[in-house]
Amino acid sequence: MHIMEGFLPSPWWELWFVVSLPLIILGLHRLKEISDMRRDAIPLLAVAGAFIFVLSSLKLPSVTGSCSHPTGTGLAAILFGPVVTPVLCLIVLLYQALFLAHGGITTLGANLFSMGIAGPMVGYSVYRLGCRVGANTYMTVFLAAALADVGTYLVTSAQLALAFPAAEGGVIASLAVFGGIFALTQVPLAVIEGIVVALIFKYIISLRADILVKLDVLTKGRADALREAAE
Amino acid sequence: MFDVILEEYASSNRFTERDSRLKFTLGFGALLLVSISMSPLAPIFVAISMALIVILLAGIPARVYLSLLLLPSPFLVLSIVAILLITGGGNALTAIHLGPYTLHLSTGAIVIAINTAARILGGMSALLFVALTTPMVELFSLLKSLRLPQEFIDLSMLVYRCTFLMLAEAIAIQNAQTMRQGYSNFRNSIRSISLLGSGLFIRGWNRGEELLLAMDSRCYDGRFEMPLKGKRMGRVEISLVFAYLVICGFLALAPYIWGSG
Incomplete structure (x- = not known):
C-alpha cells in the first residue's frame, strides 16, 4: 500500500527516511559483499527486482470488486532475505514513483519502511519459523506472504496515525480509524496474495526447484520431497 | 496491466533533450519546497504552474496528465475524510459519536485537510513533471552524481x-x-x-x-x-529554473517569515 506523494507533512516524511537509512546502508553493504563474492549475483538480483516490479503491477482479482495489486514483498523476503530486499524494494519504489506515479519521492522513506523493511521482516521471520518447526511448506509460504502484507498495512496505518493524531484519543484513536478504513481492502488482499504466492511457490518447486535450493530457501532434501509429493 | 507507461512520454516530449540536471533541480526542488510549505499557497502555485509547463511547454496531452493526477484519488478521498474526522483544533463545528470515540469536525481539521490536499496536488504535479519529461536513463547519471x-x-x-x-x-x-x-x-x-x-x-x-x-x-x-x-545548459534555462524555485521558496516560506497562516 503506497502512501502517495505529498501526503505526509514535515517532519514525518523526513523521519521515515532517517529510520530507513541504516537498513539501506546495511543492504548496500551486503550487496557489495555478494557481488564481490559471486559475479552472477547482480544480474540475478536484477531479475528479482524486475520480477517484484512486474508482480506488483499485476491486477489481482478482488472480492470487493475494486482492483488491488500484490506487493510482492513477502515473496521477495522469502527468496532473498530481509537484508537485500530493502535495496530491491528501493529500486522498485523509485521506478513505481517515476514510471507510474505510484507512491512518491518524499514518501519514499515511509513506503520503503513499510513495504521494503517491516513487511519483509515479518514475512521472512514467519517463513523461517515455519521451516524450523517443520510446518507444511505451502501453508508457511501462505502465512508469510499474507502476514507480510498485513504487517505492511499496519505500519502504513501507524505512519498515517502518527502524522495525523486524533484530537481526542491521540495516535491510538487515529490508528483505529486509518486501520479500520484500510482493513476493508487490505485484509482480503493479503489473503489473496498469500494464496497466489503459495501457488507460485508450488509451480516453481515443480519446475525449477534448483533455484530455490541455490538461494538457500529450501534444503535439497526438502525440495526433493516436495517435488515428489507434487508429482 | 498498465494503462499508461510514463516512459513513453518521457522519451518523446519537447523537454526530452534538455539537460537532466536542470529538470531534476526544477522538479525535485519544487517537490521539496511543497513538502516543507506550511500553507497551501506554494503547493497550489506549483500544481498550476507545473500543469501549464507539462501540458503547454513539454507537449504532454492534457488528458494523459489529468488521468495521472486523478489516479490516486480513491486513496486521497478516504484519507482526507479520515483526517477531517479525527484531527482537531480551532472551533468545533459538529461532533459524531462512534463507539468510545467522539469525532469532531472542526476548523482546525479543515485547515489540516486543505493543507494536505494541496500538498498532495502540488507534490504529485512536481513528481509528474520529472516522470513525464525525464527519460529513466538520465536517472542513472543522477544516482551516479549522488555517489x-x-x-x-x-x-x-x-x-x-x-x-x-x-x-x-x-x-x-x-x-x-x-x-x-x-x-x-x-x-x-x-x-x-x-x-x-x-x-x-x-x-x-x-x-x-x-x-x-x-x-x-x-x-x-x-x-x-x-x-x-x-548536455550543455543555457544561461536562460538556468536562470528560469532558479527564478521559478525562488518564487516557490518565497511562497512556501512566507508564512514563516510573517508568522501568519
Whole structure:
C-alpha cells in the first residue's frame, strides 16, 4: 500500500527516511559483499527486482470488486532475505514513483519502511519459523506472504496515525480509524496474495526447484520431497 | 496491466533533450519546497504552474496528465475524510459519536485537510513533471552524481532493462490466458495469475543466466561502465529554473517569515 506523494507533512516524511537509512546502508553493504563474492549475483538480483516490479503491477482479482495489486514483498523476503530486499524494494519504489506515479519521492522513506523493511521482516521471520518447526511448506509460504502484507498495512496505518493524531484519543484513536478504513481492502488482499504466492511457490518447486535450493530457501532434501509429493 | 507507461512520454516530449540536471533541480526542488510549505499557497502555485509547463511547454496531452493526477484519488478521498474526522483544533463545528470515540469536525481539521490536499496536488504535479519529461536513463547519471555505490547503479540499470523484457512477457502471457478463459471466474483468475507469476519468475531467471553468459563472453568483471554525460545548459534555462524555485521558496516560506497562516 503506497502512501502517495505529498501526503505526509514535515517532519514525518523526513523521519521515515532517517529510520530507513541504516537498513539501506546495511543492504548496500551486503550487496557489495555478494557481488564481490559471486559475479552472477547482480544480474540475478536484477531479475528479482524486475520480477517484484512486474508482480506488483499485476491486477489481482478482488472480492470487493475494486482492483488491488500484490506487493510482492513477502515473496521477495522469502527468496532473498530481509537484508537485500530493502535495496530491491528501493529500486522498485523509485521506478513505481517515476514510471507510474505510484507512491512518491518524499514518501519514499515511509513506503520503503513499510513495504521494503517491516513487511519483509515479518514475512521472512514467519517463513523461517515455519521451516524450523517443520510446518507444511505451502501453508508457511501462505502465512508469510499474507502476514507480510498485513504487517505492511499496519505500519502504513501507524505512519498515517502518527502524522495525523486524533484530537481526542491521540495516535491510538487515529490508528483505529486509518486501520479500520484500510482493513476493508487490505485484509482480503493479503489473503489473496498469500494464496497466489503459495501457488507460485508450488509451480516453481515443480519446475525449477534448483533455484530455490541455490538461494538457500529450501534444503535439497526438502525440495526433493516436495517435488515428489507434487508429482 | 498498465494503462499508461510514463516512459513513453518521457522519451518523446519537447523537454526530452534538455539537460537532466536542470529538470531534476526544477522538479525535485519544487517537490521539496511543497513538502516543507506550511500553507497551501506554494503547493497550489506549483500544481498550476507545473500543469501549464507539462501540458503547454513539454507537449504532454492534457488528458494523459489529468488521468495521472486523478489516479490516486480513491486513496486521497478516504484519507482526507479520515483526517477531517479525527484531527482537531480551532472551533468545533459538529461532533459524531462512534463507539468510545467522539469525532469532531472542526476548523482546525479543515485547515489540516486543505493543507494536505494541496500538498498532495502540488507534490504529485512536481513528481509528474520529472516522470513525464525525464527519460529513466538520465536517472542513472543522477544516482551516479549522488555517489551511490556502483553496484547499486548497476543493479538499477539491469532492473530497468529486465523490467521491460518481463513486462512484454507478462502482457503476452496474460493475453493468452484471457483468450483461453483464464480470467472468467475468481477461481480461474487465482490459478492463472499464479501460473503467470511462476512462469515469469522462471523465464526471468533463465534470462538472467543467459544475460550473465552473454556478459561473461564480453569480459564482464562484475562492473559495468556506461558513458553518462550531461548536455550543455543555457544561461536562460538556468536562470528560469532558479527564478521559478525562488518564487516557490518565497511562497512556501512566507508564512514563516510573517508568522501568519
